[in-house]
Amino acid sequence: MKSVLFVDDEQSIRNAIERMYLERDDIRCLFAASGLEGLDILKREDVWVIVSDYMMPGMRGIEFLSKAKGIRPDTLRIMMTAFADLSIAIDAINKSEAYRFVTKPWINKELMDIVDEALMRYQLIKSLESNDETVYLSLAQTVELKDPYTKGHCDRVAKYAVKLAKAAGLNDAMIADIKHGSWLHDCGKIGVPETVLNSTGNLSVDDFETIMQHPRWGAEVARQARMSETVINIILYHHERFDGNGYPSGLAAGNIPIEARIVAIADVFDALYSDRPYRQAYDFDRTIEILTEMTEAHFDPQLMELFRYIAEEVRANG
């Protein structure tokens, strides 16, 4: 069960947080009045996220979080600090590698959102660390569930990308990573609200920015879970464009790792060739026509030449 440890020397703060979480029966809240007590809890409980006060008598928040890292390296650490202490706290927070900080007095919804995001991140890291294909695939399917129109998308992208990787002569280890990377390429969308993902109208600038964050967010988590460089590259660079106008890094041509160039083609092919919330699937000929028009700006032309044969095969055999 999702569990969060709150560490604060003030009883009134612990009470306020407890009240705030009364309605959330999906989260188990643990409380400690000092760093020492907090470390004790960490030794025996499976804690996903820690929220610690900065200024505490005895063991300070920074020391506590550093020691907490030694006990549970994957647990996400959030620092709470009074606004007046913020400037001295920032440096210390960076040193303790806290994931986020929250200023006191906090706004309930903001604190809960930050904790929820951290819980989600923890769950994702654990899944990625499992080294288990079935876990990867079910994770991809969880992302797809957020947007019913993408059902089966990740698996199809993997199928097309693997074919293309083979045609390009990549080795078996790379091909296995490309399969996993294709499944997981949109895992960063776990952090994007469904209302934004399923929007059929024009997105606000903020919403658009949220969506643009998914490659970075996903890659950061994959890195934390120590996934292979190939998988991380796919998650991070699958929205780069061959002409350098993609995101998040604006890499161009050969600077985009080949694994990401491969998945980019497979991803767009499947998006065009299947139904979307805002339009029906294109037929095969129109799909290829659009891909061809896009090639100069978006895709590696050599890979695209190879992909034509693969697309024909997909049309013939599904």
Ligand SMILES: [Fe+2]
């Ligand atoms: Fe994506």
